[in-house]
Structures are given as C-alpha cells and as structure tokens.
Amino acid sequence: xxxxxxxxxxxxxxxxxxxxxxxxxxxxxxxxxxxxxxxxxxxxxxxxxxxxxxxxxxxxxxxxxxxxxxxxxxxxxxxxxxxxxxxxxxxxxxxxxxxxxxxxxxxxxxxxxxxxxxxxxxxxxxxxxxxxxxxxxxxxxxxxxxxxxxxxxxxxxxxxxxxxxxxxxxxxxxxxxxxxxxxxxxxxxxxxxxxxxxxxxxxxxxxxxxxxxxxxxxxxxxxxxxxxxxxxxxxxxxxxxxxxxxxxxxxxxxxxxxxxxxxxxxxxxxxxxxxxxxxxxxxxxxxxxxxxxxxxxxxxxxxxxxxxxxxxxxxx
Amino acid sequence: xxxxxxxxxxxxxxxxxxxxxxxxxxxxxxxxxxxxxxxxxxxxxxxxxxxxxxxxxxxxxxxxxxxxxxxxxxxxxxxxxxxxxxxxxxxxxxxxxxxxxxxxxxxxxxxxxxxxxxxxxxxxxxxxxxxxxxxxxxxxxxxxxxxxxxxxxxxxxxxxxxxxxxxxxxxxxxxxxxxxxxxxxxxxxxxxxxxxxxxxxxxxxxxxxxxxxxxxxxxxxxxxxxxxxxxxxxxxxxxxxxxxxxxxxxxxxxxxxxxxxxxxxxxxxxxxxxxxxxxxxxxxxxxxxxxxxxxxxxxxxxxxxxxxxxxxxxxx
Numbered sequence: 001x002x003x004x005x006x007x008x009x010x011x012x013x014x015x016x017x018x019x020x021x022x023x024x025x026x027x028x029x030x031x032x033x034x035x036x037x038x039x040x041x042x043x044x045x046x047x048x049x050x051x052x053x054x055x056x057x058x059x060x061x062x063x064x065x066x067x068x069x070x071x072x073x074x075x076x077x078x079x080x081x082x083x084x085x086x087x088x089x090x091x092x093x094x095x096x097x098x099x100x101x102x103x104x105x106x107x108x109x110x111x112x113x114x115x116x117x118x119x120x121x122x123x124x125x126x127x128x129x130x131x132x133x134x135x136x137x138x139x140x141x142x143x144x145x146x147x148x149x150x151x152x153x154x155x156x157x158x159x160x161x162x163x164x165x166x167x168x169x170x171x172x173x174x175x176x177x178x179x180x181x182x183x184x185x186x187x188x189x190x191x192x193x194x195x196x197x198x199x200x201x202x203x204x205x206x207x208x209x210x211x212x213x214x215x216x217x218x219x220x221x222x223x224x225x226x227x228x229x230x231x232x233x234x235x236x237x238x239x240x241x242x243x244x245x246x247x248x249x250x251x252x253x254x255x256x257x258x259x260x261x262x263x264x265x266x267x268x269x270x271x272x273x274x275x276x277x278x279x280x281x282x283x284x285x286x287x288x289x290x291x292x293x294x295x296x297x298x299x300x301x302x303x304x305x306x307x308x309x310x311x312x313x314x315x316x
Numbered sequence: 317x318x319x320x321x322x323x324x325x326x327x328x329x330x331x332x333x334x335x336x337x338x339x340x341x342x343x344x345x346x347x348x349x350x351x352x353x354x355x356x357x358x359x360x361x362x363x364x365x366x367x368x369x370x371x372x373x374x375x376x377x378x379x380x381x382x383x384x385x386x387x388x389x390x391x392x393x394x395x396x397x398x399x400x401x402x403x404x405x406x407x408x409x410x411x412x413x414x415x416x417x418x419x420x421x422x423x424x425x426x427x428x429x430x431x432x433x434x435x436x437x438x439x440x441x442x443x444x445x446x447x448x449x450x451x452x453x454x455x456x457x458x459x460x461x462x463x464x465x466x467x468x469x470x471x472x473x474x475x476x477x478x479x480x481x482x483x484x485x486x487x488x489x490x491x492x493x494x495x496x497x498x499x500x501x502x503x504x505x506x507x508x509x510x511x512x513x514x515x516x517x518x519x520x521x522x523x524x525x526x527x528x529x530x531x532x533x534x535x536x537x538x539x540x541x542x543x544x545x546x547x548x549x550x551x552x553x554x555x556x557x558x559x560x561x562x563x564x565x566x567x568x569x570x571x572x573x574x575x576x577x578x579x580x581x582x583x584x585x586x587x588x589x590x591x592x593x594x595x596x597x598x599x600x601x602x603x604x605x606x607x608x609x610x611x612x613x614x615x616x617x618x619x620x621x622x623x624x625x626x627x628x629x630x631x632x
Contacts, residue, residue, distance in 0.1 A: 128469070145462075146462070146464045146465075146466060146467070148464065149462075150461050152461075153569050154601070155569075156599075156601050157568055157569035164481075164562070164563055165480075167483075175599075175600060176597060243480060246480070247479045247480055250476075250478050250479055253471075255469045283472075283475060283478055283492070284490065285470070286472075290470070291469075
C-alpha cells in the first residue's frame with residue numbers, strides 16, 4: 001500500500017499523520033512546536049516523529065509528503081518570517097524534508113491545507129465553488145471558485161477577516177476599523193459581550209469576569225445555561241456573520257459556505273442566527289436558502305492533515 | 317483574411333462590428349433596439365445590418381459570431397426575461413443567428429463581454445487577476461481570478477453593486493440597504509449631492525435643479541467649474557469607492573481594478589479621491605499602491621464588441 005505523510009505545523013504543536021489514497025488517517029502523532037529552540041531542533045523532532053510513525057515498513061511505502069504551515073511561501077517551499085514559530089527568517093522546509101526522505105514534498109499555507117481537506121474529503125467534497133471560514137482567535141478563509149483555489153496576485157487573497165463590515169467600527173489588529181474578525185471570531189464574540197454589558201442592563205453571570213479572564217468557551221457555556229446576554233452576543237455575532245455571508249454570496253456565489261474553527265463548534269447558537277441573517281440579507285436570486293451554510297465535516301485538525309494528504313494524492 | 321462579427325445588444329441600441337484576429341475593428345454599424353416591436357423585428361434588423369457590414373466578400377471570410385446581451389443564459393445561448401429588451405420570455409439567439417450564417421456562434425452576458433474586451437485588448441491585457449467595475453446607472457463588475465472569469469455556481473456572481481458598504485444605508489433597488497451602487501454610480505453621485513444639499517450650507521448651482529432633472533453630467537460640469545458641493549460629492553463617492561476597492565483587494569488581490577462606464581470618464585475628479593481612500597484603507601501588504609486603479613483603455617462600447625471578438629478568436 002502507498003502512504004502519504006501529512007504534516008500540520010502550528011505555533012503550539014506540529015501534527016503528523018499517515019494517510020491512504022482514500023483519505024483515511026492510518027496513524028498519527030504530534031510534538032510541541034512551542035518548546036523547540038530553533039528550526040534545527042524542530043527538524044530533529046519532525047524526523048524522529050515521522051520515523052516512528054513510518055516504522056521500517058512504512059518508509060518504503062511512502063509516496064509523498066506535504067505540509068501546511070503559517071507564513072508558507074508555496075512557490076519556494078520555505079517558511080518565511082513566521083511570527084509564531086521559533087524559526088530563522090527563512091526556513092527551507094521542502095528542501096530539508098525532501099533531502100531526508102527522497103520523495104516528492106510540497107508546502108502550502110495552513111489555511112490552504114484546511115480548505116484542501118474540506119474540499120477533497122469533507123463538507124465541500126466535489127464542490128466547484130465554496131468558501132471555508134475558520135472562526136478562531138481571528139477569522140480566516142479559503143476560497144474555491146471555478147474549481148480552483150483563489151490565491152490572489154501575490155498570494156494574499158481571501159482575507160475574509162479584514163473586510164470592513166462596520167465602517168469606523170471596532171479597531172482591528174491590522175490597523176483598519178470594523179473588520180469582520182473584530183465581530184466574528186472568538187475574540188469578536190467576547191468584544192460583543194463587553195459591548196452588551198456596557199449598553200444594556202441585562203443580568204449575566206459574565207459580568208463577574210474580567211476581559212482577560214473571559215473566553216469564548218465561558219460565553220458558550222453561559223449561553224447553553226440560558227444567560228440572556230450570552231445568547232444576545234451569539235445573536236449579534238450571527239447577525240453580522242450572516243450579513244457578511246450575503247456579501248460573499250454576491251461576490252462568489254458559492255454552492256456552500258463551510259464554517260470551521262472553535263466558534264463554529266457552538267452549533268445552533270451560531271448557525272441559527274447566521275442562517276436567518278444571511279437569508280434576510282440575501283439578494284433575491286439567492287433567497288430560499290439556495291446557498292448552504294454548513295459545519296465542517298472534519299474538524300480543524302484533520303482538515304489540515306487531510307489537505308496535505310490531498311496534495312500528495314491529487315496534486316492540489 | 318478571417319473576420320469575426322461582434323454584437324453588443326443593449327436596451328437602447330445594438331452595435332455590430334467586424335473584428336480581425338488582432339482585435340482591430342474594421343467596420344461597424346448599429347440600429348435601435350428600443351424601436352423594435354419584438355424579437356422577429358429585432359432579428360430582421362440584426363441580419364440586415366450584419367449583411368450590409370459583411371457585403372458579398374465578408375460573408376465568405378466570416379470565422380464566427382459572438383454576442384453580448386443582458387439576461388443572457390450562456391449555457392443555453394438564449395436571452396431570458398430581459399427587462400429592457402422588447403423580447404418574448406425566451407429568445408433563441410444562438411440558434412437563430414447560427415441558423416442564418418452557419419458559423420460558430422456564442423452568447424455571453426453583457427458584463428462578461430466587456431471584461432473579455434478589457435482582458436484581451438484593453439487595460440487588463442495579459443493580467444491573471446483583475447476586476448472591471450462599470451460605473452453607469454448602477455455598478456456592475458466582472459472578475460478574472462487565476463486567469464479565469466468568475467461566474468459563481470449559478471452564473472450570478474460578481475455582484476459588486478450589491479455588496480453592503482454602509483449597514484442600514486441607502487435603500488437599493490435590489491431590496492437591500494447600503495449597497496455599493498447606491499453610492500458609487502451615476503445615480504449614487506446624485507443621491508450624494510442631495511444628501512450634501514440637505515446636510516450642509518454649501519452654496520451650489522446644483523441647488524436650482526430638481527432630482528428628476530439632475531444628471532451626473534451636470535454634477536461633473538459643476539465640479540469642473542469649481543462648485544464646492546459638486547466637488548465634495550465626487551470626494552465622497554471616491555472615498556466610498558476606495559474603501560470598497562480595499563475590500564475587493566482583501567478578497568481577490570487583483571493586479572488591477574479597471575474603472576469604466578460614464579462616471580469613470582470624470583477622470584481625476586473620481587480617481588484622485590478613490591486612490592487616496594483605497595491607499596488609506598488598504599491592508600498593510602497592499603499599501604504603497606501595489607494594486608493599480610486604472611481607467612478602461614477601450615471605452616464601454618468597444619470593450620463589449622472586442623470582448624465578442626475575443627470569444628470568436630480565443631474561445632473565452
């Protein structure tokens with residue numbers, strides 16, 4: 001049997017998996033990225049973890065390797081100026097890994113790895129037009145249009161988190177104001193809770209927590225327990241996300257928008273107000289739920305690993 | 317020599333041109349669409365005009381025919397439910413024209429005809445990623461990404477005029493509020509003049525005109541004569557257009573955004589505030605004018621005709 005080695009490099013941990021041509025994960029392992037001192041230390045752990053996964057038999061079955069990483073330069077196969085990795089400015093990932101294992105090796109941006117996973121093995125299987133929105137600390141997106149990943153002229157397209165949804169709205173880390181991710185993300189949800197605490201008299205268990213201490217999980221748990229303010233925060237998040245999706249539909253007219261990431265795990269609390277708002281703000285020819293809003297079928301971790309697998313098996 | 321016959325069907329007039337493989341228009345003519353009683357009358361005039369253009373020699377040189385039209389169903393080669401054409405609900409354009417001339421015939425949406433013209437023979441020649449915005453009564457767009465025209469899942473993508481730029485803003489004909497075209501179009505410019513007349517004390521010659529009588533050309537002429545209110549209206553239009561282009565850059569990261577249509581003819585009056593605002597609202601990696609804002613190199617009429625020519629000569 002032929003095997004692909006998929007690698008998902010993140011700031012906290014690096015995950016590895018052996019994947020068969022049908023997209024089944026046969027074995028997996030991980031190590032801490034944050035504890036590495038530099039890229040040499042990283043590669044030592046990467047090779048040791050991969051060797052252990054492959055065993056003596058797996059090495060001969062290895063058809064190819066693909067990795068997803070932040071700050072990936074896909075053309076050069078390098079990771080460049082990665083803010084959250086303990087790396088030198090330019091790390092030759094493809095060259096180093098290919099030199100060690102002698103099989104075709106490729107590198108994509110982490111967001112692209114996830115979209116490839118959802119596309120070939122997940123919620124967007126077989127679709128020619130869809131968006132994947134990852135609702136975590138920020139808001140990331142991958143776009144497939146006409147059956148192709150959209151990258152933009154310089155590789156920085158698909159910045160869904162930094163579209164202006166509220167002119168002169170909340171300050172964003174990018175320097176602009178009112179960006180989507182200042183409302184629609186784990187952080188955005190918390191900011192909305194604090195706005196509602198300021199503007200309303202609504203009682204809430206969340207009023208006993210500091211900004212620094214509060215997490216999206218606390219807000220989720222409060223909402224599940226019926227906390228009116230937490231419910232209102234999810235409602236407003238969905239309202240803005242639905243409006244943003246209506247605009248995405250006007251631009252891209254996808255078959256579906258897939259929501260993944262921690263905040264998407266809130267399920268109906270997020271999906272119900274999002275779909276209501278999307279339907280309300282849709283253009284006439286998109287009304288009647290013509291464009292689906294779907295949860296990820298893979299979960300964030302496996303999407304990136306399976307996307308790496310897709311790169312090996314399908315070349316995209 | 318081989319010839320293509322390009323046809324640009326509009327609500328007011330239908331234009332025809334003979335185009336050589338290099339994109340030169342060798343001869344052209346037009347007839348009134350508005351004066352036609354039905355599609356049979358339309359086809360009689362279309363064939364008579366085409367026959368006269370081709371002459372006895374041209375007919376034997378004809379390599380293909382392509383037409384751009386509103387409400388075109390590109391797959392079926394039909395024009396369906398066209399609001400501004402005196403047609404039955406479904407008109408078999410490709411079948412009828414091909415039946416008459418016996419050469420390959422194709423039909424695209426009018427907006428796609430223009431973008432094909434700018435792409436192959438105009439301001440976006442050779443680009444893999446660009447947007448064409450047509451600023452007329454409304455705001456239309458064509459998008460090329462990864463070297464492909466984006467159409468969307470059901471053929472209704474690229475609705476740049478109906479992206480929300482001002483939440484709960486001006487009422488739009490589409491039923492939504494705050495759509496780009498309610499600010500950035502000939503009509504949007506006029507609405508801004510009326511807003512400024514309401515909100516400011518600025519003197520203006522435009523205060524003597526009714527809403528119904530005022531045109532974008534009047535506002536343009538007032539601005540050229542130094543009218544402060546007209547200048548402010550162009551400034552605000554550019555401010556909103558620049559912000560909208562910053563969002564387009566975040567989504568598509570094009571090499572250029574090409575502006576065409578009547579309002580784009582205002583030149584610096586529109587381009588200067590637009591480019592200033594775009595630069596100010598750009599994401600960090602797009603600052604420094606990395607993405608160009610260009611005027612159409614063809615003008616609206618020739619863009620659609622040449623786009624039809626490109627369809628014959630290049631198949632897209």
